[in-house]
Amino acid sequence: xxxxxxxxxxxxxxxxxxxxxxxxxxxxxxxxxxxxxxxxxxxxxxxxxxxxxxxxxxxxxxxxxxxxxxxxxxxxxxxxxxxxxxxxxxxxxxxxxxxxxxxxxxxxxxxxxxxxxxxxxxxxxxxxxxxxxxxxxxxxxxxxxxxxxxxxxxxxxxxxxxxxxxxxxxxxxxxxxxxxxxxxxxxxxxxxxxxxxxxxxxxxxxxxxxxxxxxxxxxxxxxxxxxxxxxxxxxxxxxxxxxxxxxxxxxxxxxxxxxxxxxxxxxxxxxxxxxxxxxxxxxxxxxxxxxxxxxxxxxxxxxxxxxxxxxxxxxxxxxxxxxxxxxxxxxxxxxxxxxxxxxxxxxxxxxxxxxxxxxxxxxxxxxxxxxxxxxxxxxxxxxxxxxxxxxxxxxxxxxxxxxxxxxxxxxxxxxxxxxxxxxxxxxxxxxxxxxxxxxxxxxxxxxxxxxxxxxxxxxxxxxxxxxxxxxxxx
Amino acid sequence: xxxxxxxxxxxxxxxxxxxxxxxxxxxxxxxxxxxxxxxxxxxxxxxxxxxxxxxxxxxxxxxxxxxxxxxxxxxxxxxxxxxxxxxxxxxxxxxxxxxxxxxxxxxxxxxxxxxxxxxxxxxxxxxxxxxxxxxxxxxxxxxxxxxxxxxxxxxxxxxxxxxxxxxxxxxxxxxxxxxxxxxxxxxxxxxxxxxxxxxxxxxxxxxxxxxxxxxxxxxxxxxxxxxxxxxxxxxxxxxxxxxxxxxxxxxxxxxxxxxxxxxxxxx
Numbered sequence: 177x178x179x180x181x182x183x184x185x186x187x188x189x190x191x192x193x194x195x196x197x198x199x200x201x202x203x204x205x206x207x208x209x210x211x212x213x214x215x216x217x218x219x220x221x222x223x224x225x226x227x228x229x230x231x232x233x234x235x236x237x238x239x240x241x242x243x244x245x246x247x248x249x250x251x252x253x254x255x256x257x258x259x260x261x262x263x264x265x266x267x268x269x270x271x272x273x274x275x276x277x278x279x280x281x282x283x284x285x286x287x288x289x290x291x292x293x294x295x296x297x298x299x300x301x302x303x304x305x306x307x308x309x310x311x312x313x314x315x316x317x318x319x320x321x322x323x324x325x326x327x328x329x330x331x332x333x334x335x336x337x338x339x340x341x342x343x344x345x346x347x348x349x350x351x352x353x354x355x356x357x358x359x360x361x362x363x364x365x366x367x368x369x370x371x372x373x374x375x376x377x378x379x380x381x382x383x384x385x386x387x388x389x390x391x392x393x394x395x396x397x398x399x400x401x402x403x404x405x406x407x408x409x410x411x412x413x414x415x416x417x418x419x420x421x422x423x424x425x426x427x428x429x430x431x432x433x434x435x436x437x438x439x440x441x442x443x444x445x446x447x448x449x450x451x452x453x454x455x456x457x458x459x460x461x462x463x464x465x466x467x468x469x470x471x472x473x474x475x476x477x478x479x480x481x482x483x484x485x486x487x488x489x490x491x492x493x494x495x496x497x498x499x500x501x502x503x504x505x506x507x508x509x510x511x512x513x514x515x516x517x518x519x520x521x522x523x524x525x526x527x528x529x530x531x532x533x534x535x536x537x538x539x540x541x542x543x544x545x546x547x548x549x550x551x552x553x554x555x556x557x558x559x560x561x562x563x564x565x566x567x568x569x570x571x572x573x574x575x576x577x578x579x580x581x582x583x584x585x586x587x588x589x590x591x592x593x594x595x596x597x598x599x600x601x602x603x604x605x606x607x608x609x610x611x612x613x614x615x616x617x618x619x620x621x622x623x624x625x626x627x628x629x630x631x632x633x634x635x636x637x638x639x640x641x642x643x644x645x646x647x648x649x650x
Numbered sequence: 651x652x653x654x655x656x657x658x659x660x661x662x663x664x665x666x667x668x669x670x671x672x673x674x675x676x677x678x679x680x681x682x683x684x685x686x687x688x689x690x691x692x693x694x695x696x697x698x699x700x701x702x703x704x705x706x707x708x709x710x711x712x713x714x715x716x717x718x719x720x721x722x723x724x725x726x727x728x729x730x731x732x733x734x735x736x737x738x739x740x741x742x743x744x745x746x747x748x749x750x751x752x753x754x755x756x757x758x759x760x761x762x763x764x765x766x767x768x769x770x771x772x773x774x775x776x777x778x779x780x781x782x783x784x785x786x787x788x789x790x791x792x793x794x795x796x797x798x799x800x801x802x803x804x805x806x807x808x809x810x811x812x813x814x815x816x817x818x819x820x821x822x823x824x825x826x827x828x829x830x831x832x833x834x835x836x837x838x839x840x841x842x843x844x845x846x847x848x849x850x851x852x853x854x855x856x857x858x859x860x861x862x863x864x865x866x867x868x869x870x871x872x873x874x875x876x877x878x879x880x881x882x883x884x885x886x887x888x889x890x891x892x893x894x895x896x897x898x899x900x901x902x903x904x905x906x907x908x909x910x911x912x913x914x915x916x917x
Contacts, residue, residue: 597708602745605705606755606812607733607762616758620749620795 194477194643196291197420197450200283202391204309208266210393214238217363220266224332224366227339237352237362244356250542251509254480258454263395263426265364267309273330274314284308284390291417293386300632303328305385309394310366321379327372328383331399334370341372345401349432349460349488357456361397361430368398368429373408373439382411382444382630387427389418389453395426402432404439404467413444413633417477420450424479427453433461435469437491442470446633448640449477451507457483465491465520472628473500475510476640484542486515489523489551496525501625504537504569505644513542513574518584522553529560530625532618533569534644540572545579545586552583560590563621565614615645656721658683658851659820664715666696666703672713673699675876681820681851681869688854688862690887691873692895697855698742700873701824705739706732719820734763738818740809742825747796752808753778755796756815763816781814785841803834810841821845822853827861839864859891872898 206223208216217238221231246255274280277294288294288306297304303317305328312330321328327338335342352362369385389396404410418425427449435441441461449455455478461469471485487496502510516525531539541560562571573590595617603613619626619638626634659681666674673696681687691697703710704717706729716723724732747755756778760769782791787807797805806826813821823842827835842865846852854867862870862884870887872880872895880886880898889897 596745599745599747601705601707601729602741603747603755604729605733605739605741606759606816607730608758609730609762610728612758612762613730616750616755617747620747623749 194420194450196417196448198287198290199390199392199419199421200287202267203281203283204267204269204391205271206266206268207264207391210264211261212238212241212263212265212360212364216265220364220366223266223268226332226335229343230335233347233352234363234365237359238364240352241356241359241363244359246356250482250511250540251480254454254509258424258426262423263393264391265395265397266366267391267394268311269308269390270311270313273312273333275316277314280306280314284313287388287390288314288386291386291388291415293384296384296632300381300630301384302379302381303383305330305369305383307367307385307387307396307398309389309391309396312367317383321377324377325374326377326379327370329370331368331370331401332366334401338370338372341403342370342401345403345432345434347432349434349462350430350458355458357428358430358458361399361428361458364395365397365399365430367396368400368431369402369412370400371402371410371412373404373410375405376407377405378409379411380409382413385412385414387414387416389416389425389427389449392419392421393423393425395428397427398429400429400431402441402443403434404436404441406436407438409440411442411444413446413630415446415448417448418450418453421452423452425449425453427455427457427478429457429459431457431459433459433469435461435463435467435494437465437467439464440468442472443485444472444629444633445474446629446637447473447475447477447481451477451479453478455481455483457481459483460486460488461496462488462490463494463496466493467491468495468497470497471499471514472625473498473512474625474637475500475502475512476644478508478510480509480511482511484513484515484544486517487525488517488519489525489554490519492520492522494520494523496523498525498527498529499625499628500529501622502529502531502539503534503641503644504531504539505534506536509538509540511540511542513540513544515544516546516556518545518547518551518554518556518581521551523551524555525557527558528624529558530563530622531561531571532563532565532621533571535566536568536570538570538572540574542574544576546577547579547581547584547586549580551581554581555585556587558588561621562590562592563618564592564594565618611645615642618645656718657681658720659853660716660718661700661704662716662718664700664703664717665713666699667711667713668699668709673710673876674703676715677873677876677878679871679878681853683819683851684848685869686846686852686854686865686867687869687871688856688867688887689871689873689878690856690859690890693857695873696876697873698824701739701742701822701855704822705729705737730762733818736819738813738816738821740806740813740821740823740826742828744797744805744809746798746800748798750796751793752796752811753792756812759812759816778815781811784814784844785811786837787811802829803831803837806830806834806838807841810838810845813845814841819849820851820853822855824855825857826854827856827858835861836864859887862887874898874902
């Protein structure tokens with residue numbers, strides 16, 4: 177990175193609280209009864225006026241959800257504490273989606289203003305989707321991209337306007353039977369994005385989706401489908417925050433990516449849910465010949481996150497890159513990781529996982545790399561780095577590798593380190609306070625992640641980390 | 651003498667232990683502004699302990715004595731406070747800080763000591779480039795991660811570069827010459843010489859006399875078993891180089907013998 181860019185980053189000066197914990201008064205147009213049953217599913221389907229196959233799909237998925245037991249791995253205690261009867265599964269905040277911010281109700285518009293979305297849109301985004309509880313309340317896409325045939329809609333509008341394309345790909349990467357939470361999402365999904373980038377089109381500034389939970393005891397179940405056609409290039413970014421409530425909220429998304437031959441698709445997440453949110457998300461990509469899929473996944477918030485972005489490398493020379501960072505402080509468990517399946521020959525993958533556990537926080541890396549017979553010449557590189565700070569912090573690594581092909585190259589490195597007294601002494605001997613020294617070590621640790629973010633997000637991300645680090649020196 | 655008439659740096663009867671073992675057994679040392687001192691001694695004689703204690707390393711326990719900088723006892727100050735007063739330690743084994751560039755590191759260190767915490771980027775860049783130029787360091791140095799994957803010579807050069815940029819008043823260099831080939835040693839020595847000034851004091855800690863051929867000290871001390879046992883001029887370093895540390899040991903032994911004999915005669 178050019179030093180000019182890096183020293184120009186603004187100084188960080190902030191208060192010591194989760195600043196997104198505020199909420200607006202609830203003014204729903206429609207809010208389903210608490211709890212989950214076929215009636216709620218029927219209501220959602222009816223309100224959305226969607227094709228019958230989708231209605232059937234939802235009901236079938238709900239049966240799968242009911243029949244599947246809770247996972248018996250991961251943080252079982254926290255998982256079993258989820259009270260599915262105490263959650264609202266659908267809340268429609270507005271009658272109509274806004275095309276300009278003036279169309280959006282005052283409260284909601286103010287909220288997104290505070291989150292900096294309209295400003296970011298003006299400065300550096302190609303398109304924006306803003307979801308508030310269950311629905312996308314604002315949507316935009318640059319005229320230039322519309323002309324080139326780029327489609328960027330809420331998933332609901334995508335389904336209505338491009339039913340054939342949606343139907344072709346829908347749930348083919350993540351069927352409802354995949355896991356209990358994918359089944360739940362399939363039953364009650366609402367919002368999320370539908371993106372199609374035509375052949376050869378290069379979208380060089382990011383598309384962004386922002387997910388905001390506002391209501392208490394809310395469940396948010398957005399569904400995203402991105403199709404990158406041959407030779408195109410796109411970067412999709414999502415961010416998320418929620419109010420801090422005493423009661424838990426549930427966020428359970430399903431994201432399916434399809435990278436057709438020669439395309440380049442990057443999906444970046446900056447997850448900053450309040451610490452009462454369960455974040456149980458299924459993300460999977462299919463990469464065809466010569467395509468590249470990159471998951472850049474940052475997890476700062478939530479109570480429990482379980483998320484293992486996945487890539488199926490099904491075409492020769494497809495490439496997968498999964499770069500993740502997890503920050504777990506007191507009361508948080510970040511159970512994150514990556515899954516890569518090498519199905520075709522000469523496919524390559526790189527997993528870089530970094531985690532920071534602080535003051536009793538818990539971070540886990542859970543990884544699966546599988547090389548199928550015939551995937552000759554494949555290369556796998558896995559690197560896990562954990563940093564522990566404070567008492568009772570915990571870091572676990574659960575790497576699984578199943579290699580069924582001999583002519584492959586597999587590398588795995590794992591490191592756990594503590595911020596050393598010697599490192600702190602060195603930095604303090606140059607005049608930095610202990611807290612400044614600690615922040616500097618941590619910022620350095622996450623630099624490989626942050627440098628992959630667009631400038632504006634890098635600044636924001638460093639700011640969030642600094643916020644987490646405040647008061648960490650007793 | 652500093653402004654208040656006190657020596658710039660004064661160590662009195664310093665006794666220090668680590669894990670219950672007494673390493674320094676009463677060190678006395680005075681350095682005035684503009685002076686260059688050298689402390690020579692074998693491995694394990696307490697030289698590095700001295701450097702680390704002066705800078706406030708948390709692992710050491712001060713049993714007795716004082717360390718004064720500009721007349722103020724600094725033993726109760728945190729390491730960063732000492733640094734901001736103008737004290738600097740060039741480490742024998744500088745730590746790597748992966749992911750943090752040299753430029754970011756130095757800019758932060760400068761800001762930490764600037765009044766109001768502000769150091770304009772442009773001004774900083776100009777100073778950094780000038781210092782790198784003087785030290786013959788490649789401009790790409792600034793964007794490398796601090797000591798991460800650096801060669802021994804590069805690490806030591808970075809320590810000197812930091813002194814140029816941070817402009818401390820008291821510079822303690824702990825075995826800065828160790829592990830350097832002759833070219834690297836010359837470069838580093840040139841850097842140190844360029845830092846000599848009327849206002850600044852420099853303390854070189856070294857095992858060998860080699861470095862002192864390039865940076866000539868005003869005063870040479872020999873440390874042995876946690877004490878300064880000899881103080882003299884450059885000729886002391888030369889004698890050490892020629893005769894080895896055994897020579898001083900023997901002298902000390904004779905001194906003790908003589909003292910015992912004198913005591914016996916008096917009795």
